[in-house]
Amino acid sequence: MKILKQLIALMVICFVPSIAFSENLKIGIKGEPSSIDPHYHNVGPNNMFGNNIFSHLVGQDENQQAIPDLATSWKPINDTTWEFKLRKDVKWHDGSKFTADDVIFTASRALNVPKSPASFGIYLKGKTFVKIDDYTVHVKTEKPYPLMPNDLGVVKIVSKKYGTNATTEDYNSGKATIGTGPYKFKEYIKGDKIVLVKNSDYFGKKPEFDVVEFKPIKSGPARVAALLSGDVDLIDSVPPVDVAKLKKNKKIQLSSGPSNRVIYLHIDQFREDSPYIKAIGGGKIKNPLLNVKVRKAISLAINRDAMVSKVMEGLAIPAGQLLPKGFHGVSPNMKPDPYDIKTAKMLMKEAGYGKGFELTIHGPNDRYINDAKIAEALGQMLSKIGIKCKIEVMPKAVYFKRASAGAPDKTPEFSMMVLGWGAGSGEASSPLKSLLATHDKTKGMGGANRGRHSDPKVDALIDKALATVDSDARGKVLAEATELAVGKNYGIIPIHYQVNTWAAKAGYTYLPRTDEYTVVAGLQKK
Amino acid sequence: MTAFILQRSTQSIVVLFVMSLIVFCGVNLIGDPIYMMISPESTQAEIERTIKEFGLDKPVLEQYWYFLKNVLNGDFGLSFVQGIPALSLILERFPATIELALFSLFISLVFALPLGIYAGLKPDRKISKFIMAGSILGFSMPTFWVGIMLIMLFAVHLGWLPSTGRGELGTFLGIESSLFTLDGLSHIFLPALNLALFKLSSVLRLTRAGTREVALQDYIKFARAKGLSESRVVNVHLLKNILIPVVTVIGLEFGSLVAFSTVTETVFAWPGAGKLIIDAVYNLDRPVIVAYLIIIVAFFVFLNLIVDILYSFLDPRVRIKGSD
Numbered sequence: 001m002k003i004l005k006q007l008i009a010l011m012v013i014c015f016v017p018s019i020a021f022s023e024n025l026k027i028g029i030k031g032e033p034s035s036i037d038p039h040y041h042n043v044g045p046n047n048m049f050g051n052n053i054f055s056h057l058v059g060q061d062e063n064q065q066a067i068p069d070l071a072t073s074w075k076p077i078n079d080t081t082w083e084f085k086l087r088k089d090v091k092w093h094d095g096s097k098f099t100a101d102d103v104i105f106t107a108s109r110a111l112n113v114p115k116s117p118a119s120f121g122i123y124l125k126g127k128t129f130v131k132i133d134d135y136t137v138h139v140k141t142e143k144p145y146p147l148m149p150n151d152l153g154v155v156k157i158v159s160k161k162y163g164t165n166a167t168t169e170d171y172n173s174g175k176a177t178i179g180t181g182p183y184k185f186k187e188y189i190k191g192d193k194i195v196l197v198k199n200s201d202y203f204g205k206k207p208e209f210d211v212v213e214f215k216p217i218k219s220g221p222a223r224v225a226a227l228l229s230g231d232v233d234l235i236d237s238v239p240p241v242d243v244a245k246l247k248k249n250k251k252i253q254l255s256s257g258p259s260n261r262v263i264y265l266h267i268d269q270f271r272e273d274s275p276y277i278k279a280i281g282g283g284k285i286k287n288p289l290l291n292v293k294v295r296k297a298i299s300l301a302i303n304r305d306a307m308v309s310k311v312m313e314g315l316a317i318p319a320g321q322l323l324p325k326g327f328h329g330v331s332p333n334m335k336p337d338p339y340d341i342k343t344a345k346m347l348m349k350e351a352g353y354g355k356g357f358e359l360t361i362h363g364p365n366d367r368y369i370n371d372a373k374i375a376e377a378l379g380q381m382l383s384k385i386g387i388k389c390k391i392e393v394m395p396k397a398v399y400f401k402r403a404s405a406g407a408p409d410k411t412p413e414f415s416m417m418v419l420g421w422g423a424g425s426g427e428a429s430s431p432l433k434s435l436l437a438t439h440d441k442t443k444g445m446g447g448a449n450r451g452r453h454s455d456p457k458v459d460a461l462i463d464k465a466l467a468t469v470d471s472d473a474r475g476k477v478l479a480e481a482t483e484l485a486v487g488k489n490y491g492i493i494p495i496h497y498q499v500n501t502w503a504a505k506a507g508y509t510y511l512p513r514t515d516e517y518t519v520v521a522g523l524q525k526k
Numbered sequence: 527m528t529a530f531i532l533q534r535s536t537q538s539i540v541v542l543f544v545m546s547l548i549v550f551c552g553v554n555l556i557g558d559p560i561y562m563m564i565s566p567e568s569t570q571a572e573i574e575r576t577i578k579e580f581g582l583d584k585p586v587l588e589q590y591w592y593f594l595k596n597v598l599n600g601d602f603g604l605s606f607v608q609g610i611p612a613l614s615l616i617l618e619r620f621p622a623t624i625e626l627a628l629f630s631l632f633i634s635l636v637f638a639l640p641l642g643i644y645a646g647l648k649p650d651r652k653i654s655k656f657i658m659a660g661s662i663l664g665f666s667m668p669t670f671w672v673g674i675m676l677i678m679l680f681a682v683h684l685g686w687l688p689s690t691g692r693g694e695l696g697t698f699l700g701i702e703s704s705l706f707t708l709d710g711l712s713h714i715f716l717p718a719l720n721l722a723l724f725k726l727s728s729v730l731r732l733t734r735a736g737t738r739e740v741a742l743q744d745y746i747k748f749a750r751a752k753g754l755s756e757s758r759v760v761n762v763h764l765l766k767n768i769l770i771p772v773v774t775v776i777g778l779e780f781g782s783l784v785a786f787s788t789v790t791e792t793v794f795a796w797p798g799a800g801k802l803i804i805d806a807v808y809n810l811d812r813p814v815i816v817a818y819l820i821i822i823v824a825f826f827v828f829l830n831l832i833v834d835i836l837y838s839f840l841d842p843r844v845r846i847k848g849s850d
Contacts, residue, residue, distance in 0.1 A: 117563035
């Protein structure tokens with residue numbers, strides 16, 4: 001069969017040299033988007049997939065740095081107004097012209113999608129979009145808002161002409177799926193494939209492939225097999241166990257790079273009586289995790305190098321703060337804590353827990369790369385400083401509810417838990433705001449602060465950063481906040497940054513992205 | 527006959543009702559779908575908005591009451607995750623699963639019946655023993671592993687068949703199916719074989735047991751004594767008599783092929799209902815889970831009915847009566 005195919009291909013190549021061949025691409029992806037509607041569900045797979053069809057005002061490059069997209073430039077013109085200048089040469093997939101009206105329309109549509117499980121309100125609420133002329137838009141806020149370009153790097157711009165009154169179903173069927181991106185929507189069969197075709201009028205780098213098919217293949221081994229058998233040309237989320245084998249395969253080109261996702265421990269810092277902590281032997285005990293010395297001891301007892309090489313098969317980077325270096329707001333002074341059992345034991349003794357205590361570590365078993373194994377390894381490491389650990393892992397469907405609001409009073413249930421955080425905005429304010437700021441519903445802070453770390457000084461620094469428009473100055477304040485919240489308070493204990501991996505067939509390389517996204521534009525011919 | 531069907535239908539409505547209540551409450555006990563849907567960056571206010579939007583702030587029994595009222599109007603609710611009516615989401619996926627189940631049923635029957643009869647008629651031959659040993663392997667190997675092995679062998683090493691997805695669709699007599707195109711058949715073969723293996727083994731063992739029993743009966747001896755050809759003895763007299771248990775099993779097993787093709791569909795990325803339900807369970811997409819289970823239970827009830835009716839054709843001694 002193969003020989004026959006090759007023969008036919010050879011004949012065609014020899015005898016019809018003048019015909020231009022269409023170049024097709026098939027991509028096996030782990031996560032299937034829940035909809036093609038770019039404003040229906042604010043989650044990774046949807047935001048990733050939409051990148052091929054739609055554009056943003058502000059783009060994000062492979063390191064999540066802001067780059068011009070539909071807007072050529074942006075700047076704050078006073079404390080509460082940002083000005084965006086739009087490109088004038090952009091056409092929608094149907095040939096009509098892109099103008100400021102589409103931006104104004106998008107800002108109202110994205111806020112009001114019915115039955116949206118996770119809306120884009122977190123990026124758009126409190127912002128007023130004003131059209132100045134066809135190619136200038138002002139965005140006003142009540143207070144200074146420096147993260148404007150980051151927020152607008154997540155919201156996809158849709159066509160007013162097709163989007164007015166369009167439902168989510170109209171985007172799934174393709175009726176309203178008119179974008180400005182490098183590929184046009186062709187067909188979507190749920191669970192099977194999404195087919196895109198080249199948009200030759202794309203304003204950016206010209207797309208290379210004529211037809212692109214996305215195939216959701218959830219199972220890791222099946223994804224690898226599909227690549228090896230040639231059924232797909234590119235896969236994402238290569239299972240770590242297969243990486244070594246694929247590296248040796250000459251027909252496969254692996255690529256990997258650090259992710260914006262840190263794997264860390266959240267620690268109960270708000271209860272005197274923590275539900276999963278007991279004295280050795282099972283008696284009651286005051287929550288030792290309230291003591292910063294104990295938290296530091298735990299961090300020192302974690303052998304991050306062993307975690308990376310043994311548990312993660314080398315596909316991780318030891319972490320000492322919230323984001324790997326290179327991101328905005330990262331502190332240049334912070335390094336991962338060394339593995340130092342002696343000091344750790346000393347700290348435990350100083351804190352009055354020389355004999356140790358009993359603790360249950362909770363974690364998911366289907367959310368992060370090797371998450372259950374990470375929890376097990378942590379249990380063994382902590383036993384060396386006298387903390388007797390029980391490990392309990394569970395599917396994410398059960399885990400996240402309990403981790404966020406599982407206790408009878410709707411507070412987080414667990415005493416210590418393994419979690420991960422990917423900074424969607426690509427800078428340090430995202431994890432600081434959600435994980436380390438004081439949990440406060442009215443302020444909208446600390447939404448995912450499951451350990452309830454709370455330090456007024458950290459809060460003040462975060463507030464200051466969020467009001468500092470100058471980018472460099474803001475970065476410094478964010479770094480300072482991280483140094484205090486993570487480096488001094490041990491509000492969370494970072495373990496490692498994940499590494500994202502892709503595998504393509506030989507002849508292509510995928511440019512690794514920190515946001516874990518698989519986008520067609522990232523695949524390059526060698 | 528009509529009374530019998532009516533009685534069966536009433537019974538099944540009660541079953542469906544009880545089942546939906548159990549599933550509805552069960553899914554709520556497992557976890558909270560909200561935390562599976564929201565973006566991790568959501569603020570507390572945004573989380574509460576979502577909870578309200580989906581009516582999850584109300585007591586479970588109240589939610590169930592609304593659900594019940596809507597179901598009576600044929601509305602199973604919208605999928606939490608996809609925002610599409612759960613029923614249409616499932617019905618859209620069913621053809622792919624049914625065609626996979628039918629094809630794998632076909633594979634298992636084509637192999638199981640002749641091999642089983644052979645092993646039953648000549649139990650002492652080496653080949654028979656080999657067949658029986660193979661059948662034990664067939665239902666003791668985990669489907670997931672066999673699936674991956676099939677892919678490794680036929681798709682990766684030999685490169686004969688594709689490893690993933692459903693092929694091109696063809697239309698025949700107004701029915702759209704991948705069974706009608708060559709590309710479609712090449713895609714369906716591996717997953718169908720994977721799914722068939724277990725069924726093949728159990729039907730094979732059943733056939734063999736039946737054959738051994740029937741082969742010693744007087745009427746078979748008499749047929750032989752009458753001088754009938756061996757093929758007539760086997761194909762008519764023997765086959766007819768071993769078919770009753772086989773039909774029962776096939777009927778029920780077809781249901782389970784449809785209902786439990788989840789593993790195969792996941793390994794082969796087959797866009798069927800099994801893959802849909804497993805994703806729905808992972809995401810706690812309650813409307814999809816409940817609607818799927820209701821459809822499957824209704825399907826099983828229907829299959830049982832068909833099996834009962836088929837009996838009366840195969841075995842004149844069985845008469846279907848309504849209880850009066």
